[in-house]
Amino acid sequence: xxxxxxxxxxxxxxxxxxxxxxxxxxxxxxxxxxxxxxxxxxxxxxxxxxxxxxxxxxxxxxxxxxxxxxxxxxxxxxxxxxxxxxxxxxxxxxxxxxxxxxxxxxxxxxxxxxxxxxxxxxxxxxxxxxxxxxxxxxxxxxxxxxxxxxxxxxxxxxxxxxxxxxxxxxxxxxxxxxxxxxxxxxxxxxxxxxxxxxxxxxxxxxxxxxxxxxxxxxxxxxxxxxxxxxxxxxxxxxxxxxxxxxxxxxxxxxxxxxxxxxxxxxxxxxxxxxxxxxxxxxxxxxxxxxxxxxxxxxxxxxxxxxxxxxxxxxxxxxxxxxxxxxxxxxxxxxxxxxxxxxxxxxxxxxxxxxxxxxxxxxxxxxxxxxxxxxxxxxxxxxxxxxxxxxxxxxxxxxxxxxxxxxxxxxxxxxxxxxxxxxxxxxxxxxxxxxxxxxxxxxxxxxxxxxxxxxxxxxxxxxxxxxxxxxxxxxxxxxxxxxxxxxxxxxxxxxxxxxxxx
RNA sequence: GUCCCGUUCGUCUAGUCAGGUCAGGACACCGGGUUUUCAUCCCGGCAACAGGGGUUCGAAUCCCCUACGGGACGCCA
Numbered sequence: 001x002x003x004x005x006x007x008x009x010x011x012x013x014x015x016x017x018x019x020x021x022x023x024x025x026x027x028x029x030x031x032x033x034x035x036x037x038x039x040x041x042x043x044x045x046x047x048x049x050x051x052x053x054x055x056x057x058x059x060x061x062x063x064x065x066x067x068x069x070x071x072x073x074x075x076x077x078x079x080x081x082x083x084x085x086x087x088x089x090x091x092x093x094x095x096x097x098x099x100x101x102x103x104x105x106x107x108x109x110x111x112x113x114x115x116x117x118x119x120x121x122x123x124x125x126x127x128x129x130x131x132x133x134x135x136x137x138x139x140x141x142x143x144x145x146x147x148x149x150x151x152x153x154x155x156x157x158x159x160x161x162x163x164x165x166x167x168x169x170x171x172x173x174x175x176x177x178x179x180x181x182x183x184x185x186x187x188x189x190x191x192x193x194x195x196x197x198x199x200x201x202x203x204x205x206x207x208x209x210x211x212x213x214x215x216x217x218x219x220x221x222x223x224x225x226x227x228x229x230x231x232x233x234x235x236x237x238x239x240x241x242x243x244x245x246x247x248x249x250x251x252x253x254x255x256x257x258x259x260x261x262x263x264x265x266x267x268x269x270x271x272x273x274x275x276x277x278x279x280x281x282x283x284x285x286x287x288x289x290x291x292x293x294x295x296x297x298x299x300x301x302x303x304x305x306x307x308x309x310x311x312x313x314x315x316x317x318x319x320x321x322x323x324x325x326x327x328x329x330x331x332x333x334x335x336x337x338x339x340x341x342x343x344x345x346x347x348x349x350x351x352x353x354x355x356x357x358x359x360x361x362x363x364x365x366x367x368x369x370x371x372x373x374x375x376x377x378x379x380x381x382x383x384x385x386x387x388x389x390x391x392x393x394x395x396x397x398x399x400x401x402x403x404x405x406x407x408x409x410x411x412x413x414x415x416x417x418x419x420x421x422x423x424x425x426x427x428x429x430x431x432x433x434x435x436x437x438x439x440x441x442x443x444x445x446x447x448x449x450x451x452x453x454x455x456x457x458x459x460x461x462x463x464x465x466x467x468x469x470x471x472x473x474x475x476x477x478x479x480x481x482x483x484x485x486x487x488x489x490x491x492x493x494x495x496x497x498x499x500x501x
Numbered sequence: 502g503u504c505c506c507g508u509u510c511g512u513c514u515a516g517u518c519a520g521g522u523c524a525g526g527a528c529a530c531c532g533g534g535u536u537u538u539c540a541u542c543c544c545g546g547c548a549a550c551a552g553g554g555g556u557u558c559g560a561a562u563c564c565c566c567u568a569c570g571g572g573a574c575g576c577c578a
Contacts, residue, residue: 010578126503187576218573316528
């Protein structure tokens with residue numbers, strides 16, 4: 001039997017290093033066993049999935065050199081590789097599950113479900129569907145469906161006993177069925193949820209080994225049950241540890257740059273990033289620390305994974321990147337990388353119009369442009385705060401961070417509108433709002449036009465700079481307190497609308 | 502709250518499966534050397550088996566309990 005693994009990113013945001021991490025290990029495993037890795041797009045959430053995100057994820061993984069054998073871009077024997085194009089297959093599976101008594105329609109409204117959940121939490125129970133629609137008669141179901149009532153399909157969970165499965169890394173895992181919710185497998189919009197779609201696809205795409213994040217352990221019983229209901233043999237499961245923030249929580253963009261694009265923009269080279277990810281939770285048998293995917297694959301043994309969640313340490317990544325630049329690459333290669341990165345006519349050409357009026361000699365150019373080439377510019381907290389109140393500055397920075405997350409398009413126009421809006425809502429003049437941002441983004445109170453610069457800087461570096469500024473304020477004791485942050489968040493939601501993550 | 506998973510230097514980890522070398526390496530940090538500065542490079546140092554109980558001649562390693570950390574509990578994935 002050919003080993004087949006997969007990565008299944010959801011195209012709902014920036015390409016995440018966690019996706020790259022999973023891709024790397026899936027790939028190493030597949031390569032070791034002369035198998036294939038496929039890439040499948042899990043776009044069953046119609047409201048959040050975007051083509052832009054899908055393209056960004058594919059191109060980031062390619063940049064890293066983590067390539068797949070079958071996928072939406074290159075096709076393959078078991079396509080299509082985009083779940084939104086496989087709806088008929090899921091419909092069929094759901095019908096099969098209903099017929100076999102493993103799934104049932106549910107007509108409960110969101111309001112009722114919220115209420116039930118609220119009560120359960122109050123009573124310190126695990127929130128779980130109460131089985132209300134399980135008791136509907138055939139006639140009732142038919143009547144409701146005929147009347148066009150919206151409904152979902154749920155998975156029927158055994159009432160007693162437990163699900164025991166084998167995790168390749170952890171051994172036997174046992175979870176009581178009483179802990180498992182009657183998972184929705186088809187939503188009101190007719191789309192399947194992740195759980196259903198992924199197991200149907202894994203089966204049809206002949207996936208033999210599901211290697212995924214630890215966050216999925218608790219839903220594995222649902223998946224096993226789905227396999228059973230469909231009469232299919234489940235693949236083997238291996239749950240890898242999750243990458244962590246320095247505070248040990250799951251890696252998140254609030255606390256750490258998580259976008260692969262950030263590392264690209266900040267001047268890391270793909271080989272070093274991949275190598276670094278490979279040493280998170282894993283060591284080669286001979287303990288060498290410089291290695292590429294091929295070397296890793298040769299000796300790869302998933303059993304060597306260590307299970308404690310590794311903290312993503314940018315300092316070590318930088319050291320490793322440095323070693324690549326001076327040991328693995330020739331100077332001419334470094335030069336080529338530099339050119340490909342930002343030292344090219346396209347990029348510099350975009351900066352030039354912004355700097356031109358400020359030039360007396362050519363030598364004035366690079367100092368002005370420097371902050372667009374830097375990872376993080378240098379400045380003091382005093383410079384950042386200027387003549388304003390430190391706390392006000394912190395609030396503005398935080399609001400901008402939240403607002404930037406809502407941006408669909410990263411261009412000058414949207415950025416300009418963003419700051420206009422903040423000025424308006426905060427009842428300030430734009431020139432009162434901007435000084436701190438000049439310093440946070442450029443390291444200087446005098447700089448190139450802000451919005452144009454930000455457009456060139458890109459969302460990932462921009463966000464990191466905001467976070468750095470906020471951290472500087474906190475370190476100086478003049479940042480937002482936990483309480484202050486909560487209050488600000490509340491005010492923000494009133495004045496600017498909901499936040500998105 | 503309930504359940505699941507985890508726990509070796511500050512961080513990444515080797516050693517655990519087949520109990521028996523001063524618990525090894527790397528990052529960071531500190532000190533020294535090379536270098537006109539800095540960086541690189543070289544040398545040295547600091548620093549860990551979460552706690553308790555068992556099993557054993559012997560436990561980081563096997564078993565149990567506790568603590569701590571993380572994750573899951575969505576018509577998200």
